[in-house]
Amino acid sequence: MSGAxxxxxxxxxxxxxxxxxxxxVSARSRNRVAARWFAGSFAVASLSAIFEFLIAYVPPVRLWALLAFASMLAGMFMLRVGIGHLYSLKTNxxxxxxxxxxxxxLGAFIYDLPRGTLQHALPYQTPFAMALGMSAWAAWRAPVKSFVNRALVVLLVATSLHFILKGFAAVIAGAGATAKDYLGSPFALVSQSMGAVLIVAVGLMLLCVLVLEIVADEKVNAEVDPLSGLLNRRGFDNRVDALMAQSGPHSILISDLDRFKSVNDTYGHQGGDAAIRAFGEMLKATAPEGALVARIGGEEFVLFLPRTGKEAALLFAHALRATRSVSPVPGLPSTVRVTASFGVAEIGRNEPLRFAMRRADDALYAAKNAGRDCVREAEAPAVVLEVFKQAN
Known part of the structure; x- marks a missing residue:
């Protein structure tokens, strides 16, 4: 076997x-359709290698040569379709x-032209360059502007241009007098070595795009409560510091569904899940832009309201309470109401978040002791700090 x-x-x-x-990767990726198109692209394009071997050893040569050209080109067009799916671009x-x-x-038309000439080499290589150029253009138009995306564009452009260069290389190095002579020609060694490098580079970059998406999705899933659809405690903790660093005032709301154990005992865990789901949907739908909403316990929820003073936070909490008290819960009898209690605290200047949450939690317990289905404002930070000092 020759080096080529x-x-x-x-x-x-x-x-x-x-x-x-x-x-x-398609089994785990949200872009599984794109991943499958990429898989098909490499599978179909690889058939050209089989046809190239058949050209050298098995007649009819013309048929294998045309199939080698068509399969490689088909793989590149499938790559373009996959990139369209990857970046949600409309593809005709x-x-x-x-x-x-x-x-x-065109490949069939130029077959009989003299090999090793620009009249044959450039028309042969140009379709490959244009196919990859279309993929590069699609990736460039993608709404995602990440480093990996731009690196993919650069690689696709480089791969596209390399096919044009191969047209000139075929003339300079010599591609053989006939299609059957290709594997033994000096050009074949150059062509296949360059192709190997670029195949690996493009394939790895596409895999990188998909794997990074999987990692990002897994991170999001680890920070989201699947029942309520809200952030969990980890997701809340990972995001709240950035909001705390903004100029205030900020407020914190802690809420708890009333008599939740009774709901579970009466209607089963499915009924309790329905109550949590309904409350989570209400909080997500009504929370102001930029607010953090999380489920931090069984039936306990927290809302961080950036750039919101206590008056606005109290009004918001009263609106939530009123909405919850009159709204039915899908999955429970229409006459059943699952109410909620709220504790509200404005975060003091330079006050640690855990202190503010403790104050909001104490206010929540005060709301529970007042009969539930109500809102209570937390003690001022100075009062809590003084009690804390006396206790220690």
Whole structure:
């Protein structure tokens, strides 16, 4: 086997590895359709390696040459469709299919032209360059402007341009007098080695995009309470410091569903879950922009209201309480109402968040002791600090 033949076999194995990698990633990725298109792209493009071997050893040569050209080109067009799915871009597949068929017809038309000449080499390589150029343009138009996205664009452009350079390299190095002579030509070694590097680079960058999305999704899932749809305690803690650093005043609301144990005992855990879900949906729908809303316990919720003083926070808490007290809970009898109690505290200047939350929690207990379904304002920070000093 020649050096070019060995590299052709290596490229085939690399493409098959990426085919399996993308299929595996598609099981976890939210862009599973894009991942499957990428898998198909590498699988189809890798068929060209098989056809290249058949050209050298099995007639009819023309058929294998056209299939090698068509399969490589098809893989590149599938890559363009996958990138469209990856970045949620509108893709006219009918137009792409029409362009693809025109390029395949061009490949058939130039087959009999003298090899090793620009008349044959440039028309042969240009469809590949244009196909990858379309993928680069699609990635450039993507709403995501991350470093990885831009690196992908650069790689796609470089890969596209390398096909144009291969047209000139075929003339300079010599691509053989016939298609059957390709594997033994000096150009084949250059072509396959450059292709191996770029296949790996593009494949790894696409995998990087998908894997980073999976990691980001896993992080979000680890910080979200699946029942209420709100942040959990970890998600709240990871975000609140950035809001605390903004200029105040800030306020904190802590809320608890009333007689939740009774709801569970009467209607089962499904009824309790329905109450939590309904309350979480209400908080998410009514929370001001920029507010943090989290479920931090079984039936306990917290709202951090940035740039909100206690008067506005109290009004908001009263509105929440009133809405909850008159709203039915989907999944429970229409006459059943699950109310909530609230404790509200404005965070003092330079006051640690845990102290403010403690004050809001004490106010919540005061609301519970006052009969539930009500709102109570926390003691001022100075009062709590004085009690804390006396206790110690």
């Amino acid at each position: 033949g060995f590299l052709l076999a290596v490229n085939f194995l690399i493409a098959q590895c990426f085919f399996m990698f993308f299929l595996a 597949r009918t137009v792409l299919a029409g362009i693809y068929l025109c390029f395949v017809a």
